[in-house]
Amino acid sequence: MKPTTRGTLAALVAGAAAAVGAAATPAAAAGTAPLPVPLGGAESALGMELPSVRGELPLPAPGSPEGPRFTEGRLLPERAVPRLPVEGGLPGLDVRAPLAHVLGDGFDHVGVRTAPSGLRAVSPGLSVDGPLTGPGAGRAGLPELTLPELGVLTPALQTVPGADLTTGSGL
Template sequence: MKSPTRGSLAALLACAAVTAGAGSAVAGERVPVSVPMEGVEHALGIPAPRVGAQLPVPVPGAVDGPRYVEGRLLPAGLVPVVPFSVPLPGVAAQSLVPHVVGGGAERASAVVGGPDAVVGTPGVSFDAPVSGPRPDSFGLPRAALPVAGLRTPPLQTAPAAWLHLT
């Protein structure tokens, strides 16, 4: 098999793997990621903490599209706000905490996460620098001030964190 053919086949397999992974990630809305700490454990000779994270996958919501407004040439909300539901990135860490007095150790864990965040893209609204056809001037438009507006993107969430000592 020639090199270009092998490269094309490798690219096709990589795309298929990414697509399959993205399909399973969208189903769960979070992609789990573990942080490898085995090297620290072997280098220092102590039990290393376990750290893991969950990266969010944004899911687009329903778009409130442009709508006609009487007296304007261009529709309002020409570039609509696109809402997204995004789970907050979660982080979990566990580590052994040795007793200061006496022997033994306890396990401490921290979890950071929370409910989904609702975010959106900014929206834009324009109006042309001319008015619509005017019946008093034989259907010709008049000059008007241009109108431009920016709709601020929404952001709603309630982050949370938990600390456990067992």
């Protein structure tokens, strides 16, 4: 094999490898996993145009919990059971359906697209304080009696969903 042929072949293989590597991004790096809905077999079996449906499922990622926080005057930490944050998202959907003309042979389309939107959730937590205070200087280092405390830290959910409705000519 001639050196020019080898060089051309090496450049072709390197270009193809770079194109395949750029196109094949892992789903974890993207944050969503594609979800195609194949309807081609149903279209050919029924002999009619069916809607095209695609979806995107976000991949949830757990965060690090907020640890207990010690404060002055309390015997137990402020958050006995910490809240666990989870980052994820709402799924996206892309639906395009053919819309036949009443008069004529042409087709239009109607489509709905919801983009995957970020979702942040925080699980509930628990805050407890015992019936004793910490050692104080006023009573020779002995703790004082107080009322026990029990608190539930509420869960939280944050997201901003959105959708687009489109119509147009052609499929």
